[in-house]
Amino acid sequence: xxxxHALLALLSEGPKYGLQLRQEFEESTGEVWPLxxxxxxxxxxxxxxxxxxxxxxxxxxxxxxxxxxxTGAGREELESWLSTPPDMTxxxxxxxxxxxxxxxxxxxxxxxxxxxxxxxxxVELMQQWTRLKEDEADFDLxxxxxxxxELFRLDSVVRWLDAADGRLKRAELEAPGLKTGPxxxxxxxxPR
Amino acid sequence: MSFLELRMVxxxxxxxxxxxxxxxxxxxxxxxxxxxxxxGPSGSGKSTLLTIxxxxxxxxRGEVVIGGRSLSVMSRNDKARLRRRTVGYVFQDFNLxxxxxxxxxxALPLELDGVPAxxxxxxxxxxxxxxxxxxxxxxxxxxxxxxxxxxxxxxxxVVGERSLLLADEPSGALDSTNSEAVMRMILAxxxxxxxxxxxxxxxxxxxxxxxxxxxxxGRIVDQTVPPPAPESLLExxxxxSQQR
Numbered sequence: 001x002x003x004x005h006a007l008l009a010l011l012s013e014g015p016k017y018g019l020q021l022r023q024e025f026e027e028s029t030g031e032v033w034p035l036x037x038x039x040x041x042x043x044x045x046x047x048x049x050x051x052x053x054x055x056x057x058x059x060x061x062x063x064x065x066x067x068x069x070x071t072g073a074g075r076e077e078l079e080s081w082l083s084t085p086p087d088m089t090x091x092x093x094x095x096x097x098x099x100x101x102x103x104x105x106x107x108x109x110x111x112x113x114x115x116x117x118x119x120x121x122x123v124e125l126m127q128q129w130t131r132l133k134e135d136e137a138d139f140d141l142x143x144x145x146x147x148x149x150e151l152f153r154l155d156s157v158v159r160w161l162d163a164a165d166g167r168l169k170r171a172e173l174e175a176p177g178l179k180t181g182p183x184x185x186x187x188x189x190x191p192r
Numbered sequence: 193m194s195f196l197e198l199r200m201v202x203x204x205x206x207x208x209x210x211x212x213x214x215x216x217x218x219x220x221x222x223x224x225x226x227x228x229x230x231x232g233p234s235g236s237g238k239s240t241l242l243t244i245x246x247x248x249x250x251x252x253r254g255e256v257v258i259g260g261r262s263l264s265v266m267s268r269n270d271k272a273r274l275r276r277r278t279v280g281y282v283f284q285d286f287n288l289x290x291x292x293x294x295x296x297x298x299a300l301p302l303e304l305d306g307v308p309a310x311x312x313x314x315x316x317x318x319x320x321x322x323x324x325x326x327x328x329x330x331x332x333x334x335x336x337x338x339x340x341x342x343x344x345x346x347x348x349x350v351v352g353e354r355s356l357l358l359a360d361e362p363s364g365a366l367d368s369t370n371s372e373a374v375m376r377m378i379l380a381x382x383x384x385x386x387x388x389x390x391x392x393x394x395x396x397x398x399x400x401x402x403x404x405x406x407x408x409x410g411r412i413v414d415q416t417v418p419p420p421a422p423e424s425l426l427e428x429x430x431x432x433s434q435q436r
Contacts, residue, residue, distance in 0.1 A: 134400075
């Protein structure tokens with residue numbers, strides 16, 4: 001997430017002071033992303049330079065007592081950012097995927113055990129997030145949303161591990177002693 | 193002390209060359225007040241484990257102990273009584289009786305156990321109240337939504353003094369909001385002192401449990417370590433605190 005756009009989003013509600021922006025940023029990200037004070041003021045200075053925000057006093061140093069408001073250009077920038085999908089087309093260099101593929105080639109290593117080690121770790125992480133959600137969800141909507149996002153992300157990785165486990169088991173039954181080809185026999189090209 | 197204990201439990205079906213071992217040498221213990229999830233793919237033996245834990249089936253080898261009593265020394269009648277009084281089941285497809293209202297479905301296990309109808313009904317309504325659907329008590333299952341039917345099924349499983357709750361894919365085909373509601377209810381029952389086992393292939397459901405046990409090809413292969421306090425996760429996510 002871009003700090004720049006998060007600050008623009010907060011300023012779209014009305015003029016705010018630097019310190020207030022830092023506090024609201026933390027609250028609006030479910031307090032899972034603390035921001036240091038310097039980062040807020042540097043970003044504010046850049047936003048002002050780019051004329052996406054303006055302050056009462058253009059000369060003074062960005063600081064806790066200086067109020068900022070969003071400009072028309074800032075609002076346009078914010079709206080275009082909100083509706084632009086983030087780049088999700090990553091080539092398959094996921095570390096976990098690489099580990100599972102590599103485990104297939106190492107003699108004496110069970111790929112199923114490798115998969116289980118990762119599965120357990122992911123489920124333990126999910127338990128922690130669920131526990132947080134259990135405590136927080138009733139009174140903190142932002143935190144519940146952040147928690148759900150993390151849970152669905154981790155869940156998708158567990159599902160991939162489950163699918164890989166099942167696919168490998170079927171392959172072993174059909175062709176015992178199966179060896180895989182070289183990793184990435186076919187080149188995978190990220191779609192544009 | 194554990195309320196439910198499986199000791200080296202195995203279950204085979206068929207004989208000779210056709211023998212299939214559904215579960216093998218399973219050890220599992222569940223304390224009162226705790227929720228254990230058994231997670232595994234289809235065909236891993238997790239449903240067999242649950243039916244044996246609930247005395248619906250006998251193990252081929254090994255021992256099942258519920259509330260300090262071994263099932264192997266119980267008569268059929270003793271086991272039937274145990275199932276009526278102590279064990280509650282939640283199934284994926286709810287298994288509500290279509291000809292009975294929600295309230296009657298929930299009261300049924302008590303009535304079968306000889307509790308007078310009026311008392312059974314009022315216990316049923318209070319179980320439905322706890323799950324927030326007392327006003328649906330007079331409706332029939334086909335007049336309820338999927339989420340409501342599953343709440344009725346959970347109320348039926350915890351009504352009276354049940355102390356062991358066994359659930360097989362309890363969120364069935366429910367959406368994620370309703371699935372979460374189902375797990376919150378099961379967890380709430382645990383926090384009141386019930387021992388619960390949920391079997392599922394779904395990591396999100398399993399993550400509600402205090403402990404997740406992984407089953408593969410009929411064997412328990414791994415389990416999670418109890419999750420640390422939530423604060424440590426926040427530390428993890430955010431990294432060392434930054435200078436303010």
